Amino acid sequence: MTIPKEVTSSDEATDSNAVPYYVPEPPVKAGTFKENESDPNKPAPTIFKPLKVGPLTLQNRIGVSPMCQYSADNEFKATPYHLIHYGSFLTRGPGITVVESTSVSEYGGLSPHDLGIWTDDQAKSLKPIVDYAHSQKQLISIQLNHGGRKASGQPMFLHLEQLADESVGGWPDKVKAPSAIPFRPHGNLATPKELTIKEIKQIIEDFGDAAKRAVEISGFDVISLHAAHGYLANEFYSPIANKRTDEYGGSFENRTRFLSEVIDNVKSKIDITKIPIFVRISAKENSPDPESWNIEDSKKLADILIEKGVSLLDISSGGNDYRQPPRSGIKHTEPIHVPLAREIKQHVGDKLLVSCVGGLEANPEQTAKFIEDGVFDFAFIGRGFLRDPGLVWSFADKLGVRLYQALQLGWGFWPNKQQIIDLIERTENLSTKD
């Protein structure tokens, strides 16, 4: 039996100095394509080819989509739970892991147990997660967000659409949005107050300050901006949530001004040639309202994002109209956001990386083919990673590809099945000789 290791028995495992405890640094970062010794000329499928994003190289094109855990402490800080949760992905080699929606402002959290980053202490609480990522040579981003009219809700594992009042740490009276329109008429979330211009400008500053903290204190590699799913930035560009008559409402230019100014503010406080910006949008609102935001609007927005130097546009949809039909009721021939991502990618070409999210783990071969064919550049996956933190390996397995793994986990992937059978047979032969 050959032991095809990148490390030999005489090698010392290098201690990673990114964390203040012993952990061996992987010689090659987990999730990197590994040549097959029996067929060294077999090329990597594109999904397992590196992707350059500004100065960064993602070792493959499968990322962990941001997913709220509603598990922050009472000061909106990360705890050991988050280190364990994100650590489980980070050890197993996604191209990038995006930490969940994290509020940039005191009253912007989606729930009282969201992560926050409006203080330096909150940013410090995220540093151990980033340091762990770097100890594994992995890339990590944070999704900056403000919940707008959907702030101060209950953690979604308790209730999908329920106000968190003061008795559970919520702030219903401080919920603000572009217009005083609740998500659902007579619904269970807060009725927001309309933001004043001064408050809008403050939240824009909050995004920039949060990005600076995320980079300078926590050490994140990429800043992701949440402009989807009916949260504040999405509410601003949506004609159904934004009925303002000042410079932040009305025309397309006015409705997208908030997001534009957020990006400008972030750019004034971090160096985007070193720290790329990703933006997630709802490319359409899935609303019966003919006035609602649509794919043509998204293409126009993509042009603005290109001009501003955004590196990647992540395509999701919906979340801003309570009349949106349940996803389970929609019949799709391909995963839900693929047609939207395809249109956007065709529009932007090589000027912008486009990622897609939603149901992409169900059929790894199909997802790999989308990437191979240039339908989009990168696959974000959410729930699949919750079920299987080693999802990148599962993709590799399905595609007949081998990957480098963290040193500690190697034995889970090697020997392969045939070698285990050989090993068992040899052991049995030895025991029968006795």
Ligand SMILES: Cc1cc2nc3c(=O)[nH]c(=O)nc-3n(C[C@H](O)[C@H](O)[C@H](O)COP(=O)(O)O)c2cc1C
């Ligand atoms: C538990 C949970 C929490 C989520 N939290 C966020 C979030 O913080 N930010 C975000 O942009 N999307 C969030 N989403 C949406 C996911 O990132 C993803 O877009 C969605 O689940 C569809 O992808 P999937 O089919 O691969 O899960 C969340 C989804 C789940 C299941």
